[in-house]
Amino acid sequence: MGCISPDGTPTESGKKMLLALQKGLRSPQDIAKETGLPLFRVRSGLRDIAVAGLAEQKDDSYELSPKGTELVASLL
Amino acid sequence: MEESKQEIRLPRLGEPAPDFEAPTTHGTIRLDDYKGSWLVLFSHPADFTPVCTTEFMAFAEIYEELQKRGVELLGISVDSITSHIAWVRNVEEKAGVKIPFPIIADLNKEVAGRFGMVHPGQSKTETVRCVFVIDPNQIVRAMIYYPLTTGRNMAEVLRLIDALQTIDQHGVATPANWKPGDMVIVPPPNTQEMAKERLKQRYECVDWYFCKKKL
The missing domain is CATH 3.30.1020.10 (Antioxidant, Horf6; Chain A, domain2)
Known part of the structure; x- marks a missing residue:
């Protein structure tokens, strides 16, 4: 996974995306704008974050899962 | 025994680019992750080889210019992720050039096969030096093929992008x-x-x- 390390911890770019998701349901375009990461990287990263169970996809957007919310709280 | 012939299929200009999902140095990437952006997909024969190293440094040099034009870069070769990471780190350490774009690790030649990047007359195991310019609608707009021996011209890559964008706009x-x-x-x-x-x-x-x- 590009933004979640094998030990389950998010990378720097993963943290940026997770923190941006803290604001609620966001599209990859929103996250790219907020984080300054390239859109392709955000699309790929959000898939990884969802596969890791940290976010849920709703149509073309994502929001934090309870596990993701817990992880983000520990990052703050 | 008759040698089996591998069919080389080339994408065609004006048609959708072959779809892919592949491991890269920036994580797993799909072609449609680039939807809405221009994409330059380029292959190189092998990591840790001199001509490819000069090309990678040259692509890194034009990266900012490409970004200004809304273009993303994506490299590919028949090497592993570990090899790509080691090479990128080596280029940064020895030449001071940071490689900012992802590189596909196409060990099974799945992506290379779809784009017709392996030309057995040049090498049966390596990709030749291809450049595919793919537009925001994921249509193949231009293709450049160079042999293993000859490094590409970055000014021509930029000129080609400028021309295609001018054509579309006007x-x-x-x-x-x-x-x-x-x-x-x-x-x-x-x-x-x-x-x-x-x-x-x-x-x-x-x-x-x-x-x-x-x-």
């Missing part, structure tokens, strides 16, 4: 050796009436079928 064509700021070609008239009228318009015309204008 509905024109570009003449030989065109560069931004030069006159562009007005599409030839389709009827006798248009041909007659063409010469009355404020274009610089050699004849009715060959007119240029400034943008």
Whole structure:
């Protein structure tokens, strides 16, 4: 996974995306704008974050899962 | 025993780029992750080889210019992720050049096969030096193929992008050796009436079928 390390911890770019998701349901375009990461990287990263169970996809957007919310709280 | 022939399929200009999902140095990437952006997908024969290293440093040098044009870069070769990471780190350590774009690790040649990047006459195991320019609608707009021995020209890659974007924006064509700021070609008239009228318009015309204008 590009933004979640094998030990389950998010990378720097993963943290940026997770923190941006803290604001609620966001599209990859929103996250790219907020984080300054390239859109392709955000699309790929959000898939990884969802596969890791940290976010849920709703149509073309994502929001934090309870596990993701817990992880983000520990990052703050 | 007769050697089995591997079919080389080349994508065609104006058709959708072959779809893929592949491991890269920036994580797993799909072609449609680039939807809405221009993409330059380029192959190199192998990591830790001299010509490829010069090309990678040269692609890194034009990365900012490409970004200004809304273009993403994506490299590919038949090497592992570990090899790519080691090479990128080596280039940064030895040459001071940071490689900012992802590189596909195409060990099973799945992506290379779809794009016709392996030419057995050159090498049965390595990709030749291809450049595919893919537009925001994921249509293949241009292809460049160079042999293993010859590094590509980054000024031409930029010029090609500039030409394609100018063509899309203004509905024109570009003449030989065109560069931004030069006159562009007005599409030839389709009827006798248009041909007659063409010469009355404020274009610089050699004849009715060959007119240029400034943008």
